[in-house]
Amino acid sequence: MKKVLRIVLIIVGFVVVGLLGFVSFVAVRGIPTYDPPVVQEMTIEATPARLERGAKIAQMHCIACHADADNRLTGRHMNDLPSLFGTVYSMNITQDKIVGIGNWTDGELLHFLRTGVRKNGTFAGIMPKFATMSDEDLQSVVVWLRSDAAPVQASGKEALPSEFSLFTKLLANTVIKPLPYPEKPIVIPDSTDEVAFGRYVADGLGTCYACHSADFTKQNPLNPELSAGYYGGGNEMKTPDGKPIFTSNLTFDEETGIGKKYTKAQFIQAVKACVRPDGSLIRSPMFPHQMTDYEVGAIYEYLKTVPKIKNDVADKEKEALASN
Numbered sequence: 001m002k003k004v005l006r007i008v009l010i011i012v013g014f015v016v017v018g019l020l021g022f023v024s025f026v027a028v029r030g031i032p033t034y035d036p037p038v039v040q041e042m043t044i045e046a047t048p049a050r051l052e053r054g055a056k057i058a059q060m061h062c063i064a065c066h067a068d069a070d071n072r073l074t075g076r077h078m079n080d081l082p083s084l085f086g087t088v089y090s091m092n093i094t095q096d097k098i099v100g101i102g103n104w105t106d107g108e109l110l111h112f113l114r115t116g117v118r119k120n121g122t123f124a125g126i127m128p129k130f131a132t133m134s135d136e137d138l139q140s141v142v143v144w145l146r147s148d149a150a151p152v153q154a155s156g157k158e159a160l161p162s163e164f165s166l167f168t169k170l171l172a173n174t175v176i177k178p179l180p181y182p183e184k185p186i187v188i189p190d191s192t193d194e195v196a197f198g199r200y201v202a203d204g205l206g207t208c209y210a211c212h213s214a215d216f217t218k219q220n221p222l223n224p225e226l227s228a229g230y231y232g233g234g235n236e237m238k239t240p241d242g243k244p245i246f247t248s249n250l251t252f253d254e255e256t257g258i259g260k261k262y263t264k265a266q267f268i269q270a271v272k273a274c275v276r277p278d279g280s281l282i283r284s285p286m287f288p289h290q291m292t293d294y295e296v297g298a299i300y301e302y303l304k305t306v307p308k309i310k311n312d313v314a315d316k317e318k319e320a321l322a323s324n
């Protein structure tokens with residue numbers, strides 16, 4: 001018996017030393033850098049339709065994270081992220097050639113938005129990757145970034161550098177990896193198939209699952225439905241005044257989800273205007289989405305088909321506030 005115990009202790013010792021070694025390695029290495037990617041060059045034609053579409057998509061994503069107080073995309077403190085990730089700032093993505101993205105090519109931008117890897121091989125671990133957005137929609141975003149829209153006009157103002165926590169560095173050395181650049185074209189499903197179209201609007205276009213699943217660190221951007229607690233909510237974020245808030249359960253569970261809470265018309269109002277059926281306001285970091293009624297209605301039809309999850313998010317918030 002004693003011998004077995006000794007062997008077990010020795011093994012545990014090795015594992016502990018190994019883990020400590022790995023953690024110190026990660027602390028020094030930080031966010032890893034990859035081989036500079038081979039970028040497919042292209043010139044995206046700017047059409048009025050793309051510009052209009054790109055503006056809408058930017059409002060849901062880029063503006064939400066990159067706009068400063070003057071609505072210029074010079075970057076901001078990401079104070080709605082849990083502090084566990086460190087002190088994170090988004091960056092200047094205006095057309096400035098030095099601190100912004102004025103010198104990036106269309107191909108480099110698309111590559112970054114899909115994979116998270118810049119042309120020099122550095123990796124953006126926190127910024128979401130738009131892995132399942134259609135080619136047409138992502139190209140529309142690039143057209144908007146190049147346009148004369150006010151938020152993207154060149155500004156030399158720079159956000160502060162991020163100080164990533166050890167936790168973020170550990171994630172970026174283990175589970176958060178660059179995504180592959182898609183090999184096949186990604187197209188928007190036919191809108192007459194409401195469920196397939198709604199799945200695209202929810203996962204590919206709106207990336208609602210990213211906030212409305214269980215955990216930012218347990219997501220699968222290539223196959224969103226394999227994310228932990230897909231649409232069951234409970235992901236912890238922060239309100240603008242720094243209080244914990246948990247994303248809502250959007251599955252059709254009758255008790256804890258939206259099964260009984262929302263009709264389709266009420267759901268459309270909630271997503272577009274952030275107002276609940278009882279008139280109360282849905283709080284930040286949720287924000288009004290510029291989508292058409294048909295798009296939001298299709299999300300509702302899709303959510304009906306998502307496996308129900310029992311997860312009482314209101315209860316979690318009460319507990320977190322009580323222990324604060």
Ligand code: HEC
Nearest residue numbers: 061062065088089090091093100101124125126127128141
């Ligand atoms: C959830 C917040 C978030 C969203 C949404 C977001 N970004 Fe970012 N972005 C960041 C953060 C944070 C960084 C800093 C890099 C990092 O650490 O991940 C960044 C970095 C970047 C960079 C790299 C800039 C540089 O100089 O290296 C580009 C380009 C960029 N974002 C473009 C976009 C575009 C275009 C959109 C909209 C389609 C967008 N981002 C949406 C948070 C976000």
Ligand code: HEC
Nearest residue numbers: 206207208211246247248270271276282283285286289299
């Ligand atoms: C940046 C994170 C984020 C994104 C992206 C996001 N949400 Fe939310 N959403 C939240 C949070 C946080 C709440 C909880 C607000 C509260 O409790 O007041 C919420 C609440 C809601 C509610 C209210 C549910 C209820 O219980 O009353 C609906 C409906 C909703 N979101 C739908 C969506 C849809 C559809 C999308 C995608 C188009 C989406 N959300 C994208 C964070 C997000």
